[in-house]
Amino acid sequence: MSKLKALLVVLLISFSVSAQEFMARVTVDYSSVQASNNQVFQTLEKSLSDFINTTKWTDSRYKVHEKIEANFLIIITERSSTTYKGRLQIQTRRxxxxxxxFTPILNFVDNNFSFEYTEFEELIFNPRKFSNKNLTDVIAFYVYYALGMDADTFQLEGGTNHFKTAQQIAMNAMGTSYSGWGEMDGNKSRGSLINNVLKPTNKTLRNVYYQYHRVGLDAMSENESRAKNAIGNTLETLNFYSSGNYALFYPLDIFFMAKKDEISKIFGGGMMSSVNITAIKETLTALSPTNSSIWNNLKK
Known part of the structure; x- marks a missing residue:
């Protein structure tokens, strides 16, 4: 009986570990600040890693190979007692x-990150209430944003519920003393970002995420030419954003930040496709002119 109990305990532990959604690495870079006690940063690093990786964020069951691989890099630029300011870089892949x-899904930086933290404090998150410290709120916001982005690559608009949770977190933070949440903080604020993600005008981009990954990349091993056609054709639909007020449409910038190098590799060699590469180049150059040197080298 004792062996049976031991086996059940092992199975339960294994299930709880594999049930969580993230396999995230958290790094806190404090090289820019002078501090007598650097241990607090190492404690913060471990606490956030545990917070992200052991919290059950959804009702879904994730197998080990289904977990979202992520990097959260916090670069501390200022410290005053228990108040910290810095930048947060988020990278995810699937x-x-x-x-x-592994294809990159997110690779961008939030430059407006400030929070309160006391060493060894318990990190608590409530999706219905702001924490008054901003740390877990910002991290949880991006956790749900990452969950939504990942889900959109597997199912058309599959991340909507996750995005709505992120939107609620942003709404909870509105009117607090912490900047970076409201639309008045610019088009890259968390509130602006998630509101734009959920706007009907973003459906074209969300469809691109699905077609690019599920119909394109996931079929690459079966038929490379057909997969490249699917990716090229869906990139051409981004022409929707060439007209209208989309010059500062941050979700589109985030797409290019993660995908520019991969697009270059896909259309840099290998099997020939039948896409209209000239039209694709024109669309990508119009939407992301800073990467024109990359787009100019694309070929069928």
Missing amino acids: PVFNSTY
């Missing part, structure tokens, strides 16, 4: 079907 390749 595996491509029937391959050893």
Whole structure:
């Protein structure tokens, strides 16, 4: 009986570990600040890692290979007692079907990150209430944003519920003393970002995420030319954003920050496709002119 109990305990532990959604690495870079006690940063690093990786963020069951691989890099630029200011870089990726390749989903920086933290304090998050310290709120916001983005690559608009949770977190933070949440803080604020993600005008971009990954990349091992056609054709639909007031449409910038190098590799060699590469170049250059040197080198 004792062996049976031990086996059940092991199985329960294994299930609880594999049930969580993230396999995240948290790094706190404090090289820019002078401090007599640097241990607090190491404690923060571990606490946030545990917070992200052991919290059950959804009702879904994630197998080990389904976990979202992520990097959260916090660069501390100012410290005053228990108040910290800095930047937060978020990177996530997901595996491509029937391959050893991982495709980047997110790779961007939030430059407006400030929070309160006392060493060894318990990190508590309530999706219905602001914490008054901003730390877990910002991290949880991006956790749900990352969950939504990942889900959108597997199912058309599959991340909507996660995005709505992120939107609620942003609404909870509105009117607090912490900047970076409200639309008055600019188009890159968390509130602006998530509101734009959920706008009907973003459906084109969300469809691109699905077509690019599920119909394109995930089919690459089966038929490379057909997969490249799917990716190229869906990139061309981004022409929707060439007209209208989309010059500062941050969700589109986030797409290019994560995907520019990958697009270059996809259309840099390998099997020929039948896409209209001239039209694709024109669309991408119009939307992301800072990467024109990359787009100019694309080929079928």
